[in-house]
Amino acid sequence: xxxxxxxxxxxxxxxxxxxxxxxxxxxxxxxxxxxxxxxxxxxxxxxxxxxxxxxxxxxxxxxxxxxxxxxxxxxxxxxxxxxxxxxxxxxxxxxxxxxxxxxxxxxxxxxxxxxxxxxxxxxxxxxxxxxxxxxxxxxxxxxxxxxxxxxxxxxxxxxxxxxxxxxxxxxxxxxxxxxxxxxxxxxxxxxxxxxxxxxxxxxxxxxxxxxxxxxxxxxxxxxxxxxxxxxxxxxxxxxxxxxxxxxxxxxxxxxxxxxxxxxxxxxxxxxxxxxxxxxxxxxxxxxxxxxxxxxxxxxxxxxxxxxxxx
Numbered sequence: 001x002x003x004x005x006x007x008x009x010x011x012x013x014x015x016x017x018x019x020x021x022x023x024x025x026x027x028x029x030x031x032x033x034x035x036x037x038x039x040x041x042x043x044x045x046x047x048x049x050x051x052x053x054x055x056x057x058x059x060x061x062x063x064x065x066x067x068x069x070x071x072x073x074x075x076x077x078x079x080x081x082x083x084x085x086x087x088x089x090x091x092x093x094x095x096x097x098x099x100x101x102x103x104x105x106x107x108x109x110x111x112x113x114x115x116x117x118x119x120x121x122x123x124x125x126x127x128x129x130x131x132x133x134x135x136x137x138x139x140x141x142x143x144x145x146x147x148x149x150x151x152x153x154x155x156x157x158x159x160x161x162x163x164x165x166x167x168x169x170x171x172x173x174x175x176x177x178x179x180x181x182x183x184x185x186x187x188x189x190x191x192x193x194x195x196x197x198x199x200x201x202x203x204x205x206x207x208x209x210x211x212x213x214x215x216x217x218x219x220x221x222x223x224x225x226x227x228x229x230x231x232x233x234x235x236x237x238x239x240x241x242x243x244x245x246x247x248x249x250x251x252x253x254x255x256x257x258x259x260x261x262x263x264x265x266x267x268x269x270x271x272x273x274x275x276x277x278x279x280x281x282x283x284x285x286x287x288x289x290x291x292x293x294x295x296x297x298x299x300x301x302x303x304x305x306x307x308x309x310x
Contacts, residue, residue, distance in 0.1 A: 008115045008171075008179075011070050019105075021114035025260045028111030028178040029268070031149075031275075038269040039276030047279055050139040054146035058176040061153030065172035068160060069117060072169040078219045084166065085222070091162050092124060095155040098209065099125035099202060101189025102221040108262065109185045111178065117171045118215040120223070122159070123182070123189040125202060125209040126152050126175075133208050133286055142280035145210070149176045152212035159214050171215040182211040184262070193229020196236035196243060197251050197284040198265025201229070206290030235289075235302050245287040247274045 012018060029037065032055075048055065080088075089100055101123045105116055132144035153174035160170035173180055183200050187193060192202035192209075199207040243251045250270035255263035274281040285291055289298060 007113075008066050008069055008117075011067055012115075013070065015074055016069070016072075016117055019110075019114075019116040019119070021110040021112045021116075022107070022260075023112050025107075025110055025112040025114075026258050026262060026264075028113060028181065030176055030178040032176070033178060034268050034272050035276045037272070039272035047139070047142065050279070051143045051146040054143065054150040057150040058146060058153050058174065061150065061157055062174045062177055064157050065153070065160070065174050065177070068157065069171055071161075071164055072117075072171075073164055073167055074169060075167040077167040078217050080168070080218045080220060088122075088159065088162065092122075092155065092159055095158060096126060096151050097124045097155055098127045098205065099191050101186065101191040102223045103185060103189040104223055105180075105185075105215060106188065109180050109188070111181060114179055116180070116215060118169060118217045120216050120218055120221050121173075121185055121189065122214045122216065122221070123186045123191060124152065124155065124159075124212050124214075125186065125191055125200075125205070126155070126212075127205045128208045128210060128285075130208060130291075133282060133291065136282035136286040137274070137278035137280060139279055141282050145280045145282065148210040149174075152210055156212045156214050163214070163216060163218075169217050173213040173215060175210045175212040180213065181262075182213060185213060186211050187227070187229070188224065190224035190227065193227070193232040194263075194265070195232060195288060195290065196240070196265065197246075197288065198255070198263075199285065199288075201232055201288075201290050201295070203295045206295060207285045207288050208291055231299070231302060231306075235298070239289055241287045241289060242284040245283050246271075247278070247281065247283060251284060 105119045126148045132140045156172040160172040163170040186200050192200040195201045248270040250267045255265050
């Protein structure tokens with residue numbers, strides 16, 4: 001059974017230049033799709049009243065994002081002033097965005113069913129509140145998960161509308177969708193690196209964030225050119241806290257390499273069971289060293305240790 005997610009196909013116009021995902025790429029599944037396909041749907045329905053308003057709000061924002069591509073103005077405006085960028089970032093921060101990064105869209109960001117209209121991306125994070133994640137698994141936790149899905153969906157739609165009002169084109173990519181691999185995109189935008197649990201580890205909030213993006217054809221965005229997180233996999237190889245604490249034993253000791261060359265850190269068939277039965281689980285975030293402690297302190301200690309070993 002596949003969740004009936006809205007798709008952009010019906011709203012593409014002749015003026016649109018579309019980049020479709022390759023059939024050889026892996027399938028992209030949203031959280032609702034993973035739960036329905038591999039988890040306990042009956043358990044999810046029983047717990048749904050605690051977060052239903054955010055789930056329904058997220059789905060409404062997803063539908064808006066898909067339909068809104070019809071409103072792209074195609075004014076040929078593809079450059080943005082420094083003042084204009086600062087204005088967009090201020091709008092995003094006013095909508096609750098925690099972090100902003102920029103990257104070119106790459107094939108490694110695509111799933112087999114991806115539909116991409118523009119080749120540049122603004123990538124956003126929103127923090128999941130620490131007090132709610134510390135209670136995982138709980139109703140408070142799953143409410144917070146879907147709150148951030150909703151807030152991100154609303155934010156990328158409003159940011160896309162703002163860009164269109166300024167004469168730019170935009171395609172909103174909400175957190176709850178399955179159009180692009182947002183974790184890889186956020187890594188390439190310089191927002192963080194991968195932990196053993198396959199989640200993005202950020203300097204400010206560890207893994208306690210959700211992700212979304214806005215695609216555009218603005219050609220002079222300050223695209224990230226460097227990745228400073230190569231040490232994270234080595235650190236995670238000495239930790240294993242998420243692996244040990246995962247109730248489904250779903251986190252691989254070493255990432256699986258997929259046919260398309262990408263890494264898969266989690267067996268989602270196993271992960272979906274406690275996620276659906278235990279209020280969104282989230283134990284892998286709660287037990288992560290970068291959630292429990294300060295990223296910068298961990299990084300400094302790890303670098304000192306590495307230098308001393310040489």
